[in-house]
Amino acid sequence: xxxxxAEAIIESLKNEEVDVVFGYPGGAVLTLYDALxxxxxxxxxxxxxxxxxxxxxxxxxxxxxxxxxxxxSGPGATNLVTGIATAYMDSIxxxxxxxxxxxPLIGRDSFQEADIRGITTPITKHNYLVKKVxxxxxxxxxxxxxxxxxxxxxxxxxxxxxxxxxxxDYQYPKEVKLRGYHPLYEGDLETIEKVxxxxxxxxxxxxxxxxxVNLSDSSEALKILIEQTGFPVVSSLMGLGCxxxxxxxxxxxxxxxxxxxxxMATTECDLMLGIGVRFDDRVxxxxxxxxxxxxIIHFDIDPAEINKNVLVHLRVLGDMKWSIPAxxxxxxxxxxxxxxxxxxxxxxxxxxxxxxxxxxxxxTDFVMPQAVIEKxxxxxxxxxxxxxxxxQHQMWVAQNYGFKNxxxxxxxxxxGTMGYGLPAAIGAQCGLxxxxxxxxVGDGGFMMNCQELAMAAxxxxxxKVLIINNQSLGMVAQWQRLFYGGRYSHTNLKxxxxxxxxxxxxxxxxxxxxxxxxxxxxxxxxALATxxxxxxxxWIPETMDVLPMVPSGARLDQMIFxxxxx
Amino acid sequence: MKHTLAVLVENKxxxxxxxxxxxxxxxxxxxxxxxxxTEESDMTRITIVVEGDEIEQEQVVNQLSKLVDVIKISDLTxxxxxxxxxxxxxxxxxxxxxxxxxNIVEIFRASIxxxxxxxxxxxxxxxxIKIDALCQVLQEDHGIIEIVRTGKVALSxxxxxxKAQ
Numbered sequence: 001x002x003x004x005x006a007e008a009i010i011e012s013l014k015n016e017e018v019d020v021v022f023g024y025p026g027g028a029v030l031t032l033y034d035a036l037x038x039x040x041x042x043x044x045x046x047x048x049x050x051x052x053x054x055x056x057x058x059x060x061x062x063x064x065x066x067x068x069x070x071x072x073s074g075p076g077a078t079n080l081v082t083g084i085a086t087a088y089m090d091s092i093x094x095x096x097x098x099x100x101x102x103x104p105l106i107g108r109d110s111f112q113e114a115d116i117r118g119i120t121t122p123i124t125k126h127n128y129l130v131k132k133v134x135x136x137x138x139x140x141x142x143x144x145x146x147x148x149x150x151x152x153x154x155x156x157x158x159x160x161x162x163x164x165x166x167x168x169d170y171q172y173p174k175e176v177k178l179r180g181y182h183p184l185y186e187g188d189l190e191t192i193e194k195v196x197x198x199x200x201x202x203x204x205x206x207x208x209x210x211x212x213v214n215l216s217d218s219s220e221a222l223k224i225l226i227e228q229t230g231f232p233v234v235s236s237l238m239g240l241g242c243x244x245x246x247x248x249x250x251x252x253x254x255x256x257x258x259x260x261x262x263x264m265a266t267t268e269c270d271l272m273l274g275i276g277v278r279f280d281d282r283v284x285x286x287x288x289x290x291x292x293x294x295x296i297i298h299f300d301i302d303p304a305e306i307n308k309n310v311l312v313h314l315r316v317l318g319d320m321k322w323s324i325p326a327x328x329x330x331x332x333x334x335x336x337x338x339x340x341x342x343x344x345x346x347x348x349x350x351x352x353x354x355x356x357x358x359x360x361x362x363x364t365d366f367v368m369p370q371a372v373i374e375k376x377x378x379x380x381x382x383x384x385x386x387x388x389x390x391x392q393h394q395m396w397v398a399q400n401y402g403f404k405n406x407x408x409x410x411x412x413x414x415x416g417t418m419g420y421g422l423p424a425a426i427g428a429q430c431g432l433x434x435x436x437x438x439x440x441v442g443d444g445g446f447m448m449n450c451q452e453l454a455m456a457a458x459x460x461x462x463x464k465v466l467i468i469n470n471q472s473l474g475m476v477a478q479w480q481r482l483f484y485g486g487r488y489s490h491t492n493l494k495x496x497x498x499x500x501x502x503x504x505x506x507x508x509x510x511x512x513x514x515x516x517x518x519x520x521x522x523x524x525x526x527a528l529a530t531x532x533x534x535x536x537x538x539w540i541p542e543t544m545d546v547l548p549m550v551p552s553g554a555r556l557d558q559m560i561f562x563x564x565x566x
Numbered sequence: 567m568k569h570t571l572a573v574l575v576e577n578k579x580x581x582x583x584x585x586x587x588x589x590x591x592x593x594x595x596x597x598x599x600x601x602x603x604t605e606e607s608d609m610t611r612i613t614i615v616v617e618g619d620e621i622e623q624e625q626v627v628n629q630l631s632k633l634v635d636v637i638k639i640s641d642l643t644x645x646x647x648x649x650x651x652x653x654x655x656x657x658x659x660x661x662x663x664x665x666x667x668x669n670i671v672e673i674f675r676a677s678i679x680x681x682x683x684x685x686x687x688x689x690x691x692x693x694x695i696k697i698d699a700l701c702q703v704l705q706e707d708h709g710i711i712e713i714v715r716t717g718k719v720a721l722s723x724x725x726x727x728x729k730a731q
Contacts, residue, residue: 117580118583121580121583121584122588126634126635179576179637180575180633180635180636180638181634303628304625304632
C-alpha cells in the first residue's frame, strides 16, 4: 500500500496492537503528528517529555504491554533519557520513537540535533537510526519484538525527519530475522533434575523471588511451586505482589529495608532458589557475606545475570513460564516429604517473625506514614495498583502495603528515579481505566514532575495522589542523621512556600490536607470516593527513619532497629 | 589469563559503538580489539583479547552476546588457533645505520616497505612477543619514530569456522 513514512509508522503501531501512545510534538516529528491527527490515533499529551516516557513505562508495567512514547529531536529526545534508563534498569518493554533532523543535516550540529542513538546506547536493549524509509517497517517490527521478548527492555527508534514524508509501498513484515537475537524459552531439563537433588538435601531452604516473576506473568506457577515445597519465601522490592502478602510462607521483603525474619532467613538458609532476581546491592548488603551458608540456584532468562553479582551453584536458564512449572512437575510427588524436611526450619522462621515484627508508634496525634499505608491497604483490600516515587515513602509502602496481585506495585527499583511516580501513575491509569490507581509520593519527588498533575486533570484520570509530606528530602536526611552527624545539608524543605492543595486546585485537581491522625480516615475515604483525580497532602513527622535498616556495606543480619523517632 | 574471542557481528552502522560502549561501561579489561570484513559481506569479525579470570571472561561473553547485532562469539583460546598481529615501525635510519637495520629485519623475518633519507618503515607480522622484541632492539640501537599495531587477529585451525562452532 502506498503511503508516507509517517503513515507507515501509524500502520505499524496498529499492527503491533498499540492502543495508546504518550508523547509531545516538535519540529522533527511534525509530519508524524500530522499523521496521528489524520488517523485520529489515541495519543496522550503530557506536559513534559519526561512525563511521557514515565507514563509509557507505568502503562507497560501495569498492563504487560509494550509502552510507546514519541518525542521530537534534540531536547525532546534527551528529555526521555532518564525515563529510558529507568525502564532499562527494571527491564520494562518500551519503544521510544524520536524524530531526528533530516539526513543531509545529520552530523552538522543542526538545530535541535542530538545523537540520541549514541546517548542511549548504554541504557537501551537496542536502538536504531532510520535514514531510509524502506527500512522503517522492518525496524519497527524488530523494535517491538526485541522490547517484549526475552528479558524485556526499552528500544529507541530514531527517525530522520525526511523519512516521515518519504513515500513507501508499505508492507509490514510477518516475522523478524535476527541472526544475533534468540530469546531463550525452554532451558535444560537435566538442570531441573540437579535442582531437585539439591532440594532434597536442603534443611533450611529459602525461595527468593524478584521482578522477573512479575514481568513473566508467572506468579500463578510460582504459587503452586511454593505450596508444593513448603519453603519460606522472601521477595525483592520488584518481586512484591507476585505472591500475596498474607501467604503463610511469605516473610516479606529482604535487603536494606527488609524485615527481620526475611533478612535472618537469608543469612541462615542453606539453599537459596533465586527466581527472577539479580542480586542487586540493595538486596545483598555486604556481597561476600550474602547468604553465606547457602548454595545458590539462580533462575533467570538472561544468561548475563548469572555470576554477575553472586557466584551461583546452579543456573536454570529459560523463561520462568517454563522453569517454574518444570520444577514443580518434578517435586509434585515428593511434596509431603519436602514439607516434612523443612518443618524445624519453618518453626525457626516463624519465631523470627514473632520476635521482631514491623512496628511503629501508635496512639499519636501525628499522622504516621505506616498508618496511612495500612489504611489505604485496608480500604482498597490490597486490590489497587500502587505506584510510588523514590525515597522513604517508597520503602514504607513496600513494607506496609498488603500486595495481593502481580503487576500491582509500580516503582523505580533499579534506577531509583525521583519524579517517576506521578507520570507513571497516569500511564497506569490510562492502561487500566477501571482500576483504582494510587500514588504515594514524597514532597520532594512530587515537585520533580508535578506539572503532570495538570495532565491528569485534562484527561480526567482518577488517580489518587497521596503526598507523604515530611517537609524534607527524607531518605537523604535519614542518611545524614545516621551517618553524617545530623548535618542536614540541603534536605530541609521547611519554610518552602508551596501549598500543595492550592497547587492541585490551580491545575484543576481536588486538593485535601491531613495534619492530624484523626483526620486521616475521613480524608482517605473521601479521596477514594471522588470520581476524578485528587491530591491529599498528608503531613507526617519530620524526622522519621525507615527501619529496620542494613547500613550500606553491612551484613543483612546487622540491622539497625532503633531510631530517632522509633 | 588471557582469552582471545572471535566476535561475529552484523555489518551495520553503530555496531562498534555498541561493543566498545559495553566494554567501557562494564569496565572489562580488554587488551586489544581488531575489526574487519569477512567472507560474508554482511558480517564483520572482531577479535578481542580479554584479560581476566574465568568468571570475568564469562561475563564478557554473556554481556556481548546480549547485543542484538552480535551473531556469534567463539573462544579461540579453547581450540587450537593461529594468532597474528601486524606492526608497521618507522625507525630512524641514516646511510651508515641502514645495513644494520637490514640485518635485524632479516633475522626477524620482517620486511622493509619504505625507505627515506632519514627513516625506514618495517613491516612485521607475528605474535605480540616477537613484535615487542623487534621494537625493543630497534628502539635501543636506532630509535623508533612511530609504531602502529593492528591488535591481534586469530583463526582456528581445522575445517570448522567460528560461526559454526
